[in-house]
Amino acid sequence: MGLIVQKYGGSSVADAESIKRVAKRITEARRAGDDVVVVVSAMGDTTDELIDLANDITPLPPSREMDILLTAGERISMSLLAMAIANLGVEAQSFTGQQAGVITDDSHGRARIIDVKASRIRQALDAGNVAIVAGFQGVTEHTNDVTTLGRGGSDTTAVALAAALDADVCEIYTDVDGVFTADPRIVPSARKLDRVTYEEMLDLAASGAKVLMLRCVEYARRNEVTIHVRSSFSGREGTLVTDEPAVAEGEGHMEQPIISGVAHDRSEAKVTVVGVPDVPGTAAQIFETVAAAEVNIDMIVQNVSVAQTGLTDISFTLPAVDGPRATAALKAVQEQVGFESLQFDDTIGKLSLVGAGMKSHPGVSARLFAALRDAGINIEMISTSEIRVSVVTRADQLDDAVRAVHTAFGLDSSEGEAVVYGGTGR
Amino acid sequence: MGLIVQKYGGSSVADAESIKRVAKRITEARRAGDDVVVVVSAMGDTTDELIDLANDITPLPPSREMDILLTAGERISMSLLAMAIANLGVEAQSFTGQQAGVITDDSHGRARIIDVKASRIRQALDAGNVAIVAGFQGVTEHTNDVTTLGRGGSDTTAVALAAALDADVCEIYTDVDGVFTADPRIVPSARKLDRVTYEEMLDLAASGAKVLMLRCVEYARRNEVTIHVRSSFSGREGTLVTDEPAVAEGEGHMEQPIISGVAHDRSEAKVTVVGVPDVPGTAAQIFETVAAAEVNIDMIVQNVSVAQTGLTDISFTLPAVDGPRATAALKAVQEQVGFESLQFDDTIGKLSLVGAGMKSHPGVSARLFAALRDAGINIEMISTSEIRVSVVTRADQLDDAVRAVHTAFGLDSSEGEAVVYGGTGR
Numbered sequence: 001m002g003l004i005v006q007k008y009g010g011s012s013v014a015d016a017e018s019i020k021r022v023a024k025r026i027t028e029a030r031r032a033g034d035d036v037v038v039v040v041s042a043m044g045d046t047t048d049e050l051i052d053l054a055n056d057i058t059p060l061p062p063s064r065e066m067d068i069l070l071t072a073g074e075r076i077s078m079s080l081l082a083m084a085i086a087n088l089g090v091e092a093q094s095f096t097g098q099q100a101g102v103i104t105d106d107s108h109g110r111a112r113i114i115d116v117k118a119s120r121i122r123q124a125l126d127a128g129n130v131a132i133v134a135g136f137q138g139v140t141e142h143t144n145d146v147t148t149l150g151r152g153g154s155d156t157t158a159v160a161l162a163a164a165l166d167a168d169v170c171e172i173y174t175d176v177d178g179v180f181t182a183d184p185r186i187v188p189s190a191r192k193l194d195r196v197t198y199e200e201m202l203d204l205a206a207s208g209a210k211v212l213m214l215r216c217v218e219y220a221r222r223n224e225v226t227i228h229v230r231s232s233f234s235g236r237e238g239t240l241v242t243d244e245p246a247v248a249e250g251e252g253h254m255e256q257p258i259i260s261g262v263a264h265d266r267s268e269a270k271v272t273v274v275g276v277p278d279v280p281g282t283a284a285q286i287f288e289t290v291a292a293a294e295v296n297i298d299m300i301v302q303n304v305s306v307a308q309t310g311l312t313d314i315s316f317t318l319p320a321v322d323g324p325r326a327t328a329a330l331k332a333v334q335e336q337v338g339f340e341s342l343q344f345d346d347t348i349g350k351l352s353l354v355g356a357g358m359k360s361h362p363g364v365s366a367r368l369f370a371a372l373r374d375a376g377i378n379i380e381m382i383s384t385s386e387i388r389v390s391v392v393t394r395a396d397q398l399d400d401a402v403r404a405v406h407t408a409f410g411l412d413s414s415e416g417e418a419v420v421y422g423g424t425g426r
Numbered sequence: 427m428g429l430i431v432q433k434y435g436g437s438s439v440a441d442a443e444s445i446k447r448v449a450k451r452i453t454e455a456r457r458a459g460d461d462v463v464v465v466v467s468a469m470g471d472t473t474d475e476l477i478d479l480a481n482d483i484t485p486l487p488p489s490r491e492m493d494i495l496l497t498a499g500e501r502i503s504m505s506l507l508a509m510a511i512a513n514l515g516v517e518a519q520s521f522t523g524q525q526a527g528v529i530t531d532d533s534h535g536r537a538r539i540i541d542v543k544a545s546r547i548r549q550a551l552d553a554g555n556v557a558i559v560a561g562f563q564g565v566t567e568h569t570n571d572v573t574t575l576g577r578g579g580s581d582t583t584a585v586a587l588a589a590a591l592d593a594d595v596c597e598i599y600t601d602v603d604g605v606f607t608a609d610p611r612i613v614p615s616a617r618k619l620d621r622v623t624y625e626e627m628l629d630l631a632a633s634g635a636k637v638l639m640l641r642c643v644e645y646a647r648r649n650e651v652t653i654h655v656r657s658s659f660s661g662r663e664g665t666l667v668t669d670e671p672a673v674a675e676g677e678g679h680m681e682q683p684i685i686s687g688v689a690h691d692r693s694e695a696k697v698t699v700v701g702v703p704d705v706p707g708t709a710a711q712i713f714e715t716v717a718a719a720e721v722n723i724d725m726i727v728q729n730v731s732v733a734q735t736g737l738t739d740i741s742f743t744l745p746a747v748d749g750p751r752a753t754a755a756l757k758a759v760q761e762q763v764g765f766e767s768l769q770f771d772d773t774i775g776k777l778s779l780v781g782a783g784m785k786s787h788p789g790v791s792a793r794l795f796a797a798l799r800d801a802g803i804n805i806e807m808i809s810t811s812e813i814r815v816s817v818v819t820r821a822d823q824l825d826d827a828v829r830a831v832h833t834a835f836g837l838d839s840s841e842g843e844a845v846v847y848g849g850t851g852r
Binding site: 016019050054056058060064065066068069071072073075076078079080082083084086087093094096099144146 | 442445446476479480482483484485486487488490491492494495497498499501502504505506508509510512513519520522525546570572
């Protein structure tokens with residue numbers, strides 16, 4: 001008999017019928033003999049509706065009150081799910097983040113879990129109950145204030161509970177079958193991955209794959225929690241995220257495949273600082289300014305200096321939504337830094353090739369660039385890490401780029417077996 | 427500088443506009459120099475909507491989970507209200523029942539407050555904040571489980587906080603101007619009472635006046651909390667509920683008026699047990715049976731025994747909704763008790779005349795009966811207490827009865843000044 005943590009997102013508990021369907025799946029797991037802890041998000045669009053309500057009241061809701069408001073969503077879904085399970089004859093108890101012992105810092109709206117004191121959950125399991133826990137929320141240690149963990153917070157709650165309870169696996173139920181070699185909406189022949197390493201999943205998440213949030217994967221890696229990403233709409237096996245690399249089929253079962261997948265991201269923009277004096281310290285000034293505006297930058301390219309003028313251009317990418325804040329901050333220091341002008345471009349796309357195997361395989365970048373050249377796609381920026389190569393293209397060429405690269409690295413499924421239900425591995 | 431507890435019901439915070447209006451009133455009280463604690467109910471129909479959701483899931487929701495579900499309602503209203511107040515430039519913090527220290531027993535769905543540990547509310551007030559507290563909810567002392575207080579629970583929360591904080595007054599905001607001598611929808615000339623005693627208010631509430639719930643008045647009397655019932659839609663003074671009797675105008679200011687008001691109640695039904703053997707112990711058997719079915723009975727009448735047969739009839743009133751349960755329980759013991767048959771009548775009305783002054787004024791009952799006789803209304807049952815006389819009539823004659831009695835006791839306003847907004851003093 002094992003211990004399973006299951007996490008269901010908002011689309012899996014969107015209405016009474018969905019809640020009953022999820023309840024059935026949970027009772028089956030319980031009746032199979034495992035202890036089951038379930039982490040649940042708010043129903044469907046509840047969180048967005050609560051945000052709209054707050055915006056009707058005030059343009060700047062205090063973050064402490066916003067957190068209290070938003071946690072009402074999980075309170076509703078978790079109690080309804082516990083009722084649905086009880087209705088199927090299995091004992092269930094729901095617990096708020098506080099009752100489940102999810103202790104966080106006091107950064108309202110984006111709190112970080114600092115401890116999980118799961119004694120009440122243990123008690124519930126020992127008494128034979130299924131424990132339903134509100135995702136996305138916690139409580140501060142000393143002031144007992146309610147906090148929320150920000151986007152993707154419920155996944156993190158699930159992984160944190162799995163770590164605290166030493167669960168055998170943390171099952172993240174979603175509306176796709178698992179992690180794919182590319183977004184199946186763009187590449188219909190994309191294949192579901194049976195297994196990826198934490199490192200690959202981190203790079204995929206950082207590169208635009210939305211199936212798991214970065215922080216949740218980080219938490220899992222740090223605490224060695226095995227994640228199983230799978231669909232709540234089917235009984236299929238999904239994708240395991242562990243520290244053991246996958247083995248390539250037909251390659252002697254000892255070598256891992258070079259590439260796990262092709263991720264893409266349309267949410268970034270590019271800022272180019274034009275005519276920057278090419279003297280020591282200028283780049284530092286620019287990026288200190290952007291950092292002070294609390295903008296996270298991603299890729300950076302500095303052109304070779306033009307000898308006659310002593311001037312250069314510096315380009316960097318950042319989340320498009322942070323564009324106005326970054327450019328305003330830079331304009332304020334234009335005279336001091338001495339650059340000529342700023343360009344802002346939010347029609348870019350980013351493609352990333354991720355695979356732990358590329359560490360030991362030179363030539364991956366060259367093959368990537370050749371595939372893009374053959375497809376007639378111009379590369380605007382390049383950045384590489386040990387297990388990832390990213391390039392920036394025009395936004396309207398991104399889909400073609402993803403397909404070309406997916407094919408060039410032999411990722412296409414021969415059977416075209418990818419099954420997509422909606423949200424997908426974007 | 428004083429301390430005021432204000433309570434706003436669901437209709438006062440039904441939407442964003444209402445919440446902003448209430449916020450304005452609260453900030454005015456705060457800016458006038460008083461410390462302000464606000465108890466708030468769930469917005470409009472939220473509670474009913476949550477109950478419907480639960481019923482979509484299961485016919486028998488576990489009461490612990492039902493309480494967690496329902497408390498989501500106040501969580502939403504209290505955080506939105508705190509935001510609206512902050513938006514007007516006044517510091518505000520919201521608190522759940524647990525955070526406010528409202529400790530209850532573990533009777534989910536109808537918990538009783540056993541203690542209020544208001545240290546966090548005190549801290550918030552000392553820091554200059556308005557404290558917003560979720561009504562209707564508390565937490566069990568040892569298991570930390572969420573409980574709800576049942577119907578009218580928010581009023582009780584407000585009175586309990588006022589007692590714990592030693593507030594100067596507990597203002598209960600509603601959609602009528604205060605407590606009236608009768609329901610103004612039935613008696614347009616009903617007058618607002620400036621003041622009633624706890625005892626009178628208890629009898630009015632027990633007799634069908636819905637403006638305050640019985641348990642809230644009981645709590646106020648036990649802890650000597652002055653209640654001010656007033657409208658959230660106007661600035662008018664409402665009705666004070668205290669231990670000091672009102673003084674009648676123009677009567678030397680030393681004598682209290684005989685009658686405070688005429689309450690009515692259409693929610694009861696009458697059960698008649700026909701042909702009961704008139705031997706010792708039979709009545710006890712009947713009422714033990716009803717009590718075992720957890721039905722509260724109100725009035726009881728036993729006819730004089732008919733000498734020839736040795737049989738009698740026993741009639742009692744009870745909440746109409748409990749009728750099926752009571753009659754089923756009685757039928758089960760019919761043979762054992764030996765009665766002939768059961769009659770159930772849910773077309774009755776109850777009229778109650780309440781006034782502390784009637785203690786020292788004989789003849790009140792006679793005047794009441796005469797007024798009903800003159801109006802052609804038959805009396806089916808009578809019961810009296812020290813400060814109340816109640817009669818049962820046909821339901822369709824109840825309105826006429828109320829008007830006739832209201833006039834007979836000189837309660838009609840000469841100016842017809844009663845202002846009604848909706849819900850009224852039923």
